[in-house]
Amino acid sequence: MLKGIPSILSPELLKVLMEMGHSDELVLADGNFPAASHAARLIRCDGHGIPELLDAMLRLFPLDQYVERPAALMAVMPGDKAETPIWDSYRSIVAERTGRSDAFEEVERFAFYERAKSAYAIVATGESALYANLILKKGVVTGAQ
Structure with a gap:
């Protein structure tokens, strides 16, 4: 254990966050996402929800300040009646932690899958909300942070 590091962040996840460079992408995948078949690097965070992980990660992980939309949501499929209240949680967490x-942005489901395949890593969670998948683009760590 270390001081100041949220305990929900495992050593494996911290290592990957440290390894990532500017503009690398990380997927936070819900429990239905095909994480194992899409991941170059797979990190298991079973039993944890995405909002808790997102809040903990954004204490350490800067979002890319040089792109218009450094976070991507999997868009609801046309005709699907699924609700996405978890997106409001994400927006609130990102605004609180980053000021943004x-x-x-919303990315069509199959385009999201393709983008996830090229992500630096996929974090498989136990999140049960539908359309809860999220891609984060890492920013630059500066001395001011």
């Missing part, structure tokens, strides 16, 4: 209220 406009960080999100």
Whole structure:
């Protein structure tokens, strides 16, 4: 254990966050996402929800300040009646931790899968909300942070 590091962040996840460079992407995958078949690097965080992980990660992980939308949500499929209240949680967490209220884009489901395949890592969670998948683009760590 270390001081100041949220205990929800495992040593394996911390290592990957440290290894990532500017503009590398990380997927936070819900429990239905095909994480194992899409991941170059797979990190298991079973039993944890994405909002808790997102909040802990954004204490350490800067979002890319050089792109318009450093976070991507998997868009609801046309005709699907699924609700996405978890997106409001994500927006609130990102705004609180980064000051950005406009960080999100929506990516069509199959385009999201393709983008996830090229991500630096996929974090498989136990999140049960539908359409809860999220891609984060890492920013630059500066001395001011």
